[in-house]
Structures are given as C-alpha cells and as structure tokens.
Amino acid sequence: MIRHVVFYRFRPEVDRHERHDALDGLRGLAAVIDAIGSLEVGRDVLQQPRSWDAVLVATFADLDALDAYQKHPRHRAVADRLTSLCESIGSVDYPVVPSLAPPPSGETVGGSA
Numbered sequence: 001m002i003r004h005v006v007f008y009r010f011r012p013e014v015d016r017h018e019r020h021d022a023l024d025g026l027r028g029l030a031a032v033i034d035a036i037g038s039l040e041v042g043r044d045v046l047q048q049p050r051s052w053d054a055v056l057v058a059t060f061a062d063l064d065a066l067d068a069y070q071k072h073p074r075h076r077a078v079a080d081r082l083t084s085l086c087e088s089i090g091s092v093d094y095p096v097v098p099s100l101a102p103p104p105s106g107e108t109v110g111g112s113a
C-alpha cells in the first residue's frame with residue numbers, strides 16, 4: 001500500500017471561498033477515481049508560521065494505482081487549479097508498513113510468561 005501526502009500553501013490573495021472550492025474539488029476525486037483506496041482532505045487549524053494551509057492524505061493499493069490517479073483527467077484538472085492558487089505545494093509518497101500492536105495486557109510475545 002502507498003500513502004500519498006500533499007501539502008498546500010495558498011497564495012495570500014486567494015480568498016476563503018476559492019480555497020474551500022478547491023479543497024472540495026480534491027474531496028470529490030474519491031467518488032470518480034477508482035484507484036483511490038482512501039482520501040482525506042483537511043485544513044490547518046493552528047496556523048503557525050511552519051504550518052501549511054491544507055493537506056491531502058490518500059492511500060493506493062500500489063504504485064500503479066497511484067500512477068493511474070495522477071494521470072486521471074479529473075485529477076489533472078483539480079491539480080492544475082490548485083497549482084494556480086498555491087504559492088507552494090509539497091508531497092511525500094511512501095509505502096505503508098503495518099505496525100505491530102502490543103500484546104493484550106497480561107500476555108507476552110511468543111508464548112507464556
């Protein structure tokens with residue numbers, strides 16, 4: 001599984017309605033692109049100097065699914081719009097590694113105590 005994370009920093013002159021519409025465009029991709037496993041879009045609530053304005057976090061079955069998403073015409077249209085509204089966009093794509101949950105209380109890993 002691949003996690004795709006994209007950070008958006010809007011140009012200062014982009015008003016809140018344009019920002020909202022652009023982020024809604026991202027959210028709508030989940031309904032039209034089958035390659036998406038999951039998709040979340042969120043706005044930053046802290047607004048600290050190091051903060052980005054918004055983030056997209058999506059998962060894909062594999063790199064081929066991510067590639068299909070990135071080439072999809074609806075994704076291209078939304079990405080082009082965001083590029084025109086943002087002063088910077090950053091992304092990270094990485095394989096999801098399952099975490100090992102700790103054993104239930106009172107049990108040890110690998111057998112009895």
